[in-house]
Amino acid sequence: MSPYSRLMTVPHLVTEIPGPRSRRLHDERGQAVSAGFGVTLPVFIADATESTLIDVDGNELIDLASGIAVTSVGAANPRVRERVAAQVERFTHTCFMVTEYEGFVRVAQWLNDHTPGIHEKRTGLFTTGAEAVENAVKIARAHTGRAGVLVVDEAYHGRSLLTMAMTAKEHPYKTSFGPFPADVARVPNANPLRGRPVADVLAAIEQTIREHGADAFSALVVEPIQGEGGFVVPAPGFLPGLREIAYRYGIVLVIDEIQSGLGRTGQxxxxxxEGVVADLILTAKALGGGLPLSAVTGRAEIMDAVHPGGLGGTYAGNPLACEAALGVFEVLEDPGLLPRVARIEGAIRGRLEPLLAEFDVVAEIRGRGAMMAVEFADPGTLAPRSDLAQGVSAACHAAGVLTLTCGTYGNVIRLLPPLVIDEAVLAAGLDILVDAIRSTVAGGPDSTIADATEEDAA
Structure with a gap:
């Protein structure tokens, strides 16, 4: 039976989760793979549709994670598959810094044309989100002649040494890996649930700049919606305020859209x-449709400040990944896609927002488009309740729905369904999520089933 024939009855479970074959493979993994690699749900995937994942035991799971926002057009999108398959028949690699190929140029052109702003742009392609962040810093330093980097609290930017210094969350990302590069300063975030008024936050950021010196910082790097930090949508006026501050002090504004970009939020x-135009904008994750690809796109005069040979990488803009990206772009150009993302947000809010009145530990439902979250915290104090988030996620996993947690304190459930998810499948997944919240909150801390830790892959 084709997986698609069961689409309206998912999740379809034939064993417990994880099943016996997944458990055996997980045991083999323990003997072969470094223990440093965590896992959210120890099931081994054998096949996929655009809405679901099918494991080696035949269980079909509803995918509300998209590989941490990577498979935004689905884990088995036909346009991506066809383009990659055709490129495999031609060649797999030459290294763009050795001999050129057209796909690299076509991806750069699309990003130049579709990223915000009408100024002349250039693009550099790389492999991972962390590479994009590091190269953006390199480019900003080359352009400004300055060393310092400003980042906001609760930020996540990657796992390399520089991006770990830029990342706020200590565990598991930074524990035991220091010392980290210097010249990184952290400023407050405009978190509507927990933060100060926007004007106060912006004033504190300017004070930090003045304390270090008006010419100290090359780049101000910010996520328009925070990822690992908890899917925090900044208070209105924060991003425009950062744009003005960066302009006033000659700082390159770098907007990290690695998780939030390429249709994820409905734009x-x-x-x-927010109507904000970055000097440099970063994409990855969804860009390659499941293949490793990242990009820095920005003002031509900034991007061209780097000397020839200063940017690159053996696998940067690999031809297979470029073809996958061109397939992703075809999906994104479908005029029905972004309205579909708006319907995803409406469906999620419609099922989850009533819980705000039902349970006082449901502190906030937030996000945009298909990048939504529910935060758990004690009323009044807003003390984080990671036990509830992890208990809810574990209950979803047992019922066949893949969810992730996030947040500095691990107390947030984040929802990242594929933008192309079947609406009936999404509804079934949300029913299970709501049941999991009700049963976990009613049961209290002792109802927690597992203590899984998600890992951002930028």
């Missing part, structure tokens, strides 16, 4: 909701 880029 091509989350920064469009």
């Amino acid at each position: 091509l880029f989350a920064s469009e909701h």
